Amino acid sequence: MTSRGRAVVALVWGVLVTTVLIGLPLALRDRLPDPLATHWDGGFIPDGHTSFGGSVLADLFLWGVGWAFLLGTALRGTVLDTRLWRALWWGFLFGWAVFALGVQGLALYANLDVADWRQAVLPGWLLAAVLGSALAAGAVAGLLGRGEPDPPRDHPVPPSMRLRPGRRAVWVSRTTNPWLVGLSTAALLALVVAGVLFTTGILTDGAAWISLIVLIPLTLFGFATSSISARADEKGLSIGFGPLGRPVHRTPIGEIEAAWVENYGPSRVGGWGVRGMPGTGRITLMLRGGECLVVRRVTGAEIAVSVDDAEHGAALLNAYTAETVTS
Amino acid sequence: MLLTLDLNDSRPLHDQVAGTIRRAIADGSYAPGDRLPPARDLADALGINANTVLRALRELRDEGLLEFRRGRGVSVLGRPDARAVLAEAARELLAEADRYGYGPEEVIHIIRELS
Numbered sequence: 166m167t168s169r170g171r172a173v174v175a176l177v178w179g180v181l182v183t184t185v186l187i188g189l190p191l192a193l194r195d196r197l198p199d200p201l202a203t204h205w206d207g208g209f210i211p212d213g214h215t216s217f218g219g220s221v222l223a224d225l226f227l228w229g230v231g232w233a234f235l236l237g238t239a240l241r242g243t244v245l246d247t248r249l250w251r252a253l254w255w256g257f258l259f260g261w262a263v264f265a266l267g268v269q270g271l272a273l274y275a276n277l278d279v280a281d282w283r284q285a286v287l288p289g290w291l292l293a294a295v296l297g298s299a300l301a302a303g304a305v306a307g308l309l310g311r312g313e314p315d316p317p318r319d320h321p322v323p324p325s326m327r328l329r330p331g332r333r334a335v336w337v338s339r340t341t342n343p344w345l346v347g348l349s350t351a352a353l354l355a356l357v358v359a360g361v362l363f364t365t366g367i368l369t370d371g372a373a374w375i376s377l378i379v380l381i382p383l384t385l386f387g388f389a390t391s392s393i394s395a396r397a398d399e400k401g402l403s404i405g406f407g408p409l410g411r412p413v414h415r416t417p418i419g420e421i422e423a424a425w426v427e428n429y430g431p432s433r434v435g436g437w438g439v440r441g442m443p444g445t446g447r448i449t450l451m452l453r454g455g456e457c458l459v460v461r462r463v464t465g466a467e468i469a470v471s472v473d474d475a476e477h478g479a480a481l482l483n484a485y486t487a488e489t490v491t492s
Numbered sequence: 493m494l495l496t497l498d499l500n501d502s503r504p505l506h507d508q509v510a511g512t513i514r515r516a517i518a519d520g521s522y523a524p525g526d527r528l529p530p531a532r533d534l535a536d537a538l539g540i541n542a543n544t545v546l547r548a549l550r551e552l553r554d555e556g557l558l559e560f561r562r563g564r565g566v567s568v569l570g571r572p573d574a575r576a577v578l579a580e581a582a583r584e585l586l587a588e589a590d591r592y593g594y595g596p597e598e599v600i601h602i603i604r605e606l607s
Contacts, residue, residue: 329496329588330591331498331499331500331591332496332497332498332499333496333497333499333538334494334495334496335494335495335496335537335538336493336494336495336537337493337495337529337533337534337537338493338529339529339530339533394529394530394533396533396536396537398537410533410536473522473526474493474494474516474521474522476521477493477494477521478494481494
């Protein structure tokens, strides 16, 4: 289905759902108390209420947020080019509608024919039924709407170069993101400050633990992804994380199918750092926008890293790969 | 940065390293203002001592190709002059000729025939 077709389906279906969300409470208005019970505690006893109009608006808002998001993604056609995203889109379109209708239905059912909102008891199994049917509707719609499997992704012609006998050729590059260095340094400083405050007794045990749990991973992960060093040689591609180049991620030359250069930025992969989009089969180490060295393994998995002079790195890897294949 | 070392080259190692970095700058893969990978990365990749790489970098700084900045590493200052690049290419040509058993005189002869 084209992206325009999907947008039309989302529009028609959304109008239908919206009509029910407005029409059903209006039709039942005479049999409902005002205000309505709209919140139940764990024992399914009502503990919160909203006016009739407010409750209808809340239901519309719950549905409308999801609907707007779905319409937006349908119109931005390229997002739904992969099978996984199509399945998620269709699943969300129907699953979210069932969920929104179900939530409203629950509230109306509990409030129906009671004199006062405090008497509106919500049977627990109904909530489970709504969640279950929303998930089931989403799964079925996702399966039906996912479409054809993704075609094998093609890539630009991989560059290559001549390896001369008796010469050792290596390629190295490094990218550093000063913002990430700054952030990690700030986290490290905060850690030191928290340590000092704890030893002087100003910080309580609980607060000290929380700052440790938050700041240590932030510091370590921040430094590890603030700087990346890449090296290509006859053994393959190795990517070192952090200022020390440790840990190292290696792609052996025998497992490389091809390497090439692509130009893209953080907006395509959803931000900086280690990034993976489901359905693309690619992990990106994004430290800055611009040229990225992309390496595809024979398994089809890809790793991309934003480094300078990527063209030479790709050419060298392809040259070494060709040697291992022929020899 | 692409670095190649000739395993049969009899020149001192730091000269060879300087030569391969000079070529990387000459072919435009590193433009003025770009920062070079740290000397330690280069040394690790080539399997040589970091001091050898530093010596090569200092030579290139003295030629006006590189700029050392405290805390900011080494960056490219200017492009090498044509003669230095040609000399490097000629040296490679001579090394290649040597592998096929041709001496410098015969290479000069070939060049004369071409021009």
